[in-house]
Amino acid sequence: MTMTTAPVTGEWRLTKARVALPRLLWAELRWIFRRPRTLVVLGLLAVIPVIIGIALSFADGGPTGDADPPVFVTAASSALALPIGALTVLLGLLLPLTVTKAAGDALAGEQANGTLRGWLLAPVGKGRLLLVKAFGVAVVGLVAAGLVGTTGFLTGLISNGTDGLFTLSGTTLPLLDALGRVAIAVGWVTVQLWALGAVALAISACTEHPMLVLATVLGGVIVSQVLLVFESLDWLHPFLLPASWDALINLVRDPIWWDGLGEGVLRAACYLAIGLSLAYARLVTSDG
Amino acid sequence: MQPRTKGIAAAATGTTVGLAGLLIMAMPADAGLEPELPELSATELVEAALSAEAPSFEGTVAVNNELGLPALPGLGLADAESARVYHDSDKGARISLQRGSTEFTAVHGPDGAWTYDSSANTATRYPHADQVRDLTRQRGEFSDPASAAAEIIDVLSESSTITIDGTARVADRDAYELVLTPKPSERTLLREVTVAIDAATKLPLRVEVMPNGSPEPVVSAGFTEFAVGAQPDELFEFTPPKDADVSTADPDKAREALPKHADPAQALDDVGEALGEPLAVTGSGWDTVLTGTVPEDAFAGAAEHLNELSGRNSAPENATMNLLSRFGERFTDGEVSGFEFTTRAGTGVVTDDGRFAVGAVPRQVLIEALEQQ
Known part of the structure; x- marks a missing residue:
């Protein structure tokens, strides 16, 4: 596969007169998942939980040093804590990077290649264009989170067996219950990624430099996480998306503490509304 | 100009809804009115x-x-x-x-x-x-x-x-x-x-x-x-x-570890646990004072950590002194001298002869309690 794939797929759309939505969505997905960089990042995401799992099982069992996130003490022997711990760690930077990159390529990247014009020449409305692009970004988010969850859970099961699915509260869960929790974790992380993706799309619609999208959104994520450290800024914290990212660990408690998780979904929904509406406004008002 | 208006309308609506949602989440819960309840003495x-x-x-x-x-x-x-x-x-x-x-x-x-x-x-x-x-x-x-x-x-x-x-x-x-x-x-x-x-x-x-x-x-x-x-x-x-x-808890030891008069501050629990011996209580009610003896290695962990941080390897006694002078203030009150620690709700003293006293009281009351012991 070569890097020339993207412009070529852009061109054949020119010949289509009235394109059905499912075909557009399918074409978008093919375009995204054929890019080597997408595959490389996804591969990396799938491998990281395995690396964490192996590192933990060789780490001599007992509690590790102060520097390790304490959830991994549990993850060393619980197949449930590994995927959720891995999701928590990766949500800090690598998962946002994956989604933001996809959003940057979706509009800014195509603008830079000149292929975005092709979309508009074919009778595809701007609302539809945003729908297709947002769908692509959303699928990338789901696949990324899903991969981390799946390989993390499988690694945990292989190293600890199906009878080692215990929670931070010390209770052991049946396999199906644990599977359900990992699925909820993947879904929850996906929603957070969608919120970031929506903001990234809004910026992506304003520029033709994908790197600018990446820098802005990841910069925002990092600055938010820094601001969350300062207690004197606690009035600001409810406005920051990463404020509820710690809540993911509540899925490893028994019974699950839903409070922070629900709040996280609502916060993500607010970001989603702001991001998508700004992206739409920018697309509709821009010329071309 | 039609699409422009449409775009601005969309941006305004979406942003308002999103910001309103974030604002509602930032509002303190329970900010409601004081409920009417039957009179009670x-x-x-x-x-x-x-x-x-x-x-x-x-x-x-x-x-x-x-x-x-x-x-x-x-x-x-x-x-x-x-x-x-x-x-x-x-x-x-x-x-x-x-x-x-x-x-x-x-x-x-x-x-x-x-x-x-x-x-x-x-x-x-x-x-x-x-x-x-x-x-x-x-x-x-x-x-x-x-x-x-x-x-x-x-x-x-x-x-x-x-x-x-x-x-x-x-x-x-x-x-x-x-x-x-x-x-x-x-x-x-x-x-x-x-x-x-x-x-x-x-x-x-x-x-x-x-x-x-x-x-x-x-x-x-x-x-x-x-x-x-x-x-x-x-x-x-x-x-x-x-x-x-x-493990199974030893019934006798489990009891010993529990201080009889745990103060609201979690800190005191931890101190009591670290001491492994009961604290003495002077006074009652609001001006209750807890007194005890500082075990020799009480600050060893913290001192060691400070040593690591500063990269110096001072002797344990010196490290403890460093630690006390770093967080406390030197005082001399009649016969007693040592370090005083003040918080928003109380005072603690560690004297030079290795005793300590804490309470939600001014220093003077602590000194009196130490003298009574």
Whole structure:
């Protein structure tokens, strides 16, 4: 596969007169998942939980040093804590990077290649264009989170067996219950990624430099996480998306503490509304 | 210009909805009006609160500690916590304390009592069920506002003026605000303690300790969620997970570790635990003072940590002195000299001959207590 794939797929759309939505969505997905960089990042995401799992099982069992996130003490022997711990760690930077990159390529990247014009020449409305692009970004988010969850859970099961699915509260869960929790974790992380993706799309619609999208959104994520450290800024914290990212660990408690998780979904929904509406406004008002 | 208007309308609507949502989430809960409740005298309310049988309930507790303790490295003191409490009158009780991404769980059920600490993956079995009740009380002193408040009212009622100061909404429930003010004879740094008592169950829902000269509580612990109702059986059962270190508590030792008079500050619990010997109590009520002897290695962990940080390797005694002078202030008061530590709610002293005293009182009272020992 070569890097020339993207412009070529852009061109054949020119010949289509009235394109059905499912075909557009399918074409978008093919375009995204054929890019080597997408595959490389996804591969990396799938491998990281395995690396964490192996590192933990060789780490001599007992509690590790102060520097390790304490959830991994549990993850060393619980197949449930590994995927959720891995999701928590990766949500800090690598998962946002994956989604933001996809959003940057979706509009800014195509603008830079000149292929975005092709979309508009074919009778595809701007609302539809945003729908297709947002769908692509959303699928990338789901696949990324899903991969981390799946390989993390499988690694945990292989190293600890199906009878080692215990929670931070010390209770052991049946396999199906644990599977359900990992699925909820993947879904929850996906929603957070969608919120970031929506903001990234809004910026992506304003520029033709994908790197600018990446820098802005990841910069925002990092600055938010820094601001969350300062207690004197606690009035600001409810406005920051990463404020509820710690809540993911509540899925490893028994019974699950839903409070922070629900709040996280609502916060993500607010970001989603702001991001998508700004992206739409920018697309509709821009010329071309 | 049609698409332009459409775009601006979309941007305005979406952004407004999103920002409004974020704003609503940022609003403090329970900011509602004071509910109307039937008149009740303070004495009646105190009696009702002290004799109230806890109903079966499930609740979430938030603990806020603004003591202003110096951050001692190596001593995990007084970190903000939240906890989940389950109680069923017929089946048992369960408390889960959340500390970052670890959890300490205490289960007290029909087939015995267990504690589980996820940070070390250790489970401890308590053959005698009443011990775990003590243990839950100690570990969860300020995590279960109901039992903490009952204890505070019990200890302070003799030396306080008790009034009812209106009503409040706590955890979405109607509550009376009971205020305990120290009598003029009490020499304390605290202004008052307010306890919100649930109108329906008479269970304390929130405790706030107010210092002199500040509207912000030094310590507050309260339910953020509280729901009355029977709890499922499996909450009160416990089977230690695979690979966990399981031990059985020695009945005698478990008792020794529990200080008899745990002060509200979690810090004191930790100190008592580290000392492994009972603390002496002087005075009663608001100006209670705890005194004891500092074990030689008490600050070793913190001192070692400081050594590591500074890259120097000073002798243990020097390191301890460094540590004390770093966080405390040198004082000489008559016969006694040492270091003084002040927080928003109290004072602590460590004397040069290795004794210490703490209390919610000015230094002078601490010195008097030390002299009495």
